[in-house]
Amino acid sequence: MARELVYTGFMSLDGVVDSPGGTEEGHRSGGWVMATEFLPEAFALKGEELADTTALLFGRRSYEAFAPFWRDSEDHAAYRELPKYVVSTGLSESALTEGWGPTEILRSTDDVAKLKQSAGGAIFIHGSAELARRLAAADLIDRYNLLVFPVLLGAGKSLFDRSDRDKRNLRLRESESFANGVTKLVYEIVR
Template sequence: MRTLIVSEFISLDGVVDSPGGGSHPRAGWTFTEVPFVEEAYAIKGSEQLEATAMLLGRVSYDEFAPVWPTMVDDFAEYNAMPKYVVSSTLTDEALLPEWQNCHVLRSLDDVAELKAGDGGPIIVHGSATLAQGLAAAGLVDRYHLLVFPVLLGSGKRLFGDDPGLTTKLDLVEHEAYSNGIVKAVYDVAR
């Protein structure tokens, strides 16, 4: 069985909406509101080397697909690995041909089947709605969180308002950086 890892830039109040750009009123908050400290982002490089597949929701795919294939030096491993987009409306033929090795999954059942197969870790970037669904379905094994010292007040949150979703997490790695970002890696306790 493969490990499914949800990786997020997250504000202190739990918002994961538009960290690098997008429709949130403070879109790009990871770049505009917190000074850049290179070592705070080291986990992003290790994720790229560790992962063997990427899983995205439709909105994140629409944001990443036009940009990431052109960033050959930054995202070489991600661009080469299989990418899966969970969507009930997209087809494989509708995916941008510039981003190689992309496939559509129709449901969380399809994700569960992918996860049950052989292979290494599957990484989920962004995709708040997908991450919430994966958590509710019990498919998430680990969270990689870079917690930014900002309060955004509104926007898509990593953890929704589902009172039935109670999950114990075990902290397995953490580090604080000079710009106030805190890395927190949690395994889902089973």
């Protein structure tokens, strides 16, 4: 049985996942997650994911953004010793963040497909919109854990490919709306 590959992230109502944490991430409206009223229950999904995660998968840019911060973050301490995988054709071993547990560089979508066939539990993708689009096109993503925020951003990185393709059906596994306007949506890919 293949390991489950789960994309998890924050998304605007119009599908943008760009720069939720701040303008330093590149989007002129960056920080839109922080501009929404904080309600612990709206973010409970993130705590649940910590318990389910057996490995982390990143694209190069997301890895370079998250690794130095998460390595030292007590909120992400559970991730320290988990296996981490970075999909990149150009990243070198010497560029990996020291002190953040085992990290392996994967060079292709085929390498991700092989990882899914290995022993172990769920692999979670954080950030990494471009990687998520490639993996979805290769039919490798099994589930989307989304927290949708009540904001329209227009331009920015989208989680979903906008090109013409065959229809893909999803099954709603879980949903919940919160007083701050955030909606939790957990969808499984129907195969």
